[in-house]
Amino acid sequence: MATRMDLDGKPIKPMTICMIGAGGFIGSHLCEKLMVETPHKVLALDVYSDKIKHLLEPDSLPWAGRIVFHRLNIKHDSRLEGLIKMADLTINLAAICTPADYNTRPLDTIYSNFIDALPVVKYCSENNKRLIHFSTCEVYGKTIGSFLPKDSPLRKDPAYYVLKEDTSPCIFGSIEKQRWSYACAKQLIERLIYAEGAENGLDFTIVRPFNWIGPRMDFIPGIDGPSEGVPRVLACFSNNLLRCEPLKLVDGGESQRTFVYIKDAIEAVLLMIENPDRANGHIFNVGNPNNEVTVRQLAEMMTKVYAKVSGEPSLESPTIDVSSKEFYGEGYDDSDKRIPDMTIINRQLGWNPKTSLWDLLESTLTYQHRTYAEAIKKSMVKPIAS
Numbered sequence: 001m002a003t004r005m006d007l008d009g010k011p012i013k014p015m016t017i018c019m020i021g022a023g024g025f026i027g028s029h030l031c032e033k034l035m036v037e038t039p040h041k042v043l044a045l046d047v048y049s050d051k052i053k054h055l056l057e058p059d060s061l062p063w064a065g066r067i068v069f070h071r072l073n074i075k076h077d078s079r080l081e082g083l084i085k086m087a088d089l090t091i092n093l094a095a096i097c098t099p100a101d102y103n104t105r106p107l108d109t110i111y112s113n114f115i116d117a118l119p120v121v122k123y124c125s126e127n128n129k130r131l132i133h134f135s136t137c138e139v140y141g142k143t144i145g146s147f148l149p150k151d152s153p154l155r156k157d158p159a160y161y162v163l164k165e166d167t168s169p170c171i172f173g174s175i176e177k178q179r180w181s182y183a184c185a186k187q188l189i190e191r192l193i194y195a196e197g198a199e200n201g202l203d204f205t206i207v208r209p210f211n212w213i214g215p216r217m218d219f220i221p222g223i224d225g226p227s228e229g230v231p232r233v234l235a236c237f238s239n240n241l242l243r244c245e246p247l248k249l250v251d252g253g254e255s256q257r258t259f260v261y262i263k264d265a266i267e268a269v270l271l272m273i274e275n276p277d278r279a280n281g282h283i284f285n286v287g288n289p290n291n292e293v294t295v296r297q298l299a300e301m302m303t304k305v306y307a308k309v310s311g312e313p314s315l316e317s318p319t320i321d322v323s324s325k326e327f328y329g330e331g332y333d334d335s336d337k338r339i340p341d342m343t344i345i346n347r348q349l350g351w352n353p354k355t356s357l358w359d360l361l362e363s364t365l366t367y368q369h370r371t372y373a374e375a376i377k378k379s380m381v382k383p384i385a386s
C-alpha cells in the first residue's frame with residue numbers, strides 16, 4: 001500500500017484506533033474503509049459484531065490481524081481503559097440513537113448518551129489520547145424559524161434556519177417532551193468534552209451527523225430485529241416497502257431532513273482521523289445541504305426508487321397518515337428542519353458530499369431488496385393448517 005499523505009502533504013503514520021460501537025451502522029462502514037484503504041489497526045469494541053462479521057472472518061482476508069473484535073459493554077467492563085491506552089486515537093460511536101427510545105426509555109437514553117460516555121472521555125484525557133466523539137445534529141433542536149409566525153417572510157431567511165456549529169443556539173422542547181432526552185444528553189457530553197479540551201488540554205473532535213443513511217442501517221422488524229421494534233425512518237420505510245404496506249407518515253410527514261450517503265460521510269471521518277492538526281478542537285457538521293426533503297417527499301421518492309429496483313408495482317395509496325402519539329407514544333416531539341452549514345468542514349478539511357438523494361436511495365434500496373426480500377416473503381407465508 002502506497003504511503004498515505006495528509007492534506008498538508010505530510011506522510012501519515014499508521015495508527016491504532018480504539019473504536020467503541022464499531023459493530024453498528026456507522027462503525028461497520030468506518031471499519032470497512034479503514035481496512036480496505038488504509039494501513040491503520042482497529043480495536044473494534046461492541047456488544048454485537050454481526051455488521052462487521054465479513055471483516056473479521058475468514059483469517060485469509062488481506063487485513064487479517066489489523067482488526068480485532070472485543071465483545072464488551074462499556075457500562076461495566078474493566079478492559080476499557082487498557083484498550084484506550086493501547087490506541088493512539090479513540091472514536092466513540094456507542095449510543096442509543098433511535099427516536100422511538102428517547103420518550104419510552106428516557107433513562108436508558110440519558111445513561112447511554114451521557115453517563116456511559118463519561119469514562120471514555122476521562123480515560124482519554126488522563127492518558128493524553130485523542131478522542132473523536134459522535135454527537136448529533138439533534139443538539140440544535142428546533143430552528144429559530146419554527147417559532148416565527150407561519151406567514152413571516154423571515155422564515156425564508158437562512159439566518160433563521162441554517163444550523164452553524166459556532167453560532168446557532170440549542171432549542172429543545174419542555175421536559176415532559178422526553179424526545180429531547182437524547183439531544184440534551186448529547187449536548188452535555190459535548191460541553192464536557194469541550195471543557196476537558198479547554199481546562200485539561202484534551203485533543204478532541206466532535207462530529208454532528210445529519211441523517212447519514214445507507215446499507216446496514218438499523219434493522220428490519222421481525223427479520224433481524226424485534227417485530228415490535230421501531231427503527232429510524234430509512235428502515236421503517238424499507239420495511240413497509242418490502243412488505244407491500246403503506247409508508248406511515250408521522251404528523252403529516254411535514255418535517256424536513258437533509259440526508260447524506262454513508263459513504264460520503266465516512267470520507268469526512270477519515271479526513272478527521274488522518275488530519276489531527278486540522279480537526280482537533282473542532283465541532284463538525286457532516287451532512288448534505290443539497291439533499292433536503294420533507295418526510296412525505298422522502299416516502300414518495302423511496303416508493304418510486306423501490307419500484308424501479310425491485311420490479312414490483314407500487315401500491316395505489318403508498319402512504320398513510322399516523323399521529324406521533326400513536327406511532328411513538330407520549331412525549332414525542334420533532335425537529336422541524338435540519339440544514340447543516342458547511343463553512344467549517346469546508347475550511348478545515350475541504351470536504352463536500354457528492355451523492356444525490358435519488359442515487360443514494362437507489363443503491364441503498366437495491367441492498368435492502370437483495371438482503372431482505374426473500375426472508376420477508378418466507379416470514380409472510382402463513383403456515384397451512386393441518
Ligand SMILES: NC(=O)c1ccc[n+]([C@@H]2O[C@H](COP(=O)([O-])OP(=O)(O)OC[C@H]3O[C@@H](n4cnc5c(N)ncnc54)[C@H](O)[C@@H]3O)[C@@H](O)[C@H]2O)c1
Pocket residue numbers: 020021022023024025026027045046047048072073074075092093094095096097112116134135136137208209210211212213218
Ligand atoms: N446514523 C446517523 O445518521 C447518526 C446521526 C446522528 C448521530 N449519530 C450518532 O453516531 C453514533 C453511531 O450511530 P449509528 O447510526 O452507527 O448507530 P448504531 O446503533 O447502529 O451503532 C451504535 C453501536 O454502539 C453499540 N453500543 C451501544 N451501547 C454500547 C455499550 N454500552 N457498550 C458497547 N457497545 C455499545 C451498539 O451495539 C451499536 O452497535 C451514535 O452516537 C449516534 O448518536 C448517528
Ligand SMILES: O=C(O)[C@H]1O[C@H](OP(=O)(O)OP(=O)(O)OC[C@H]2O[C@@H](n3ccc(=O)[nH]c3=O)[C@H](O)[C@@H]2O)[C@H](O)[C@@H](O)[C@@H]1O
Pocket residue numbers: 097098099135136137138182209210211212231232233234236237247248249250251253255257295334335
Ligand atoms: O440521523 C440523525 O441525524 C439524528 O436524527 C435521528 O432523528 P430523526 O431524523 O428524527 O429520526 P428518524 O427516525 O430518521 O425520523 C425522521 C423523520 O421521519 C418521521 N418518520 C419516521 C418513521 C416513520 O415510519 N415515519 C415517519 O414519518 C419522524 O417522525 C421524523 O420526522 C435520530 O435521533 C438519530 O439517529 C440521529 O441523532
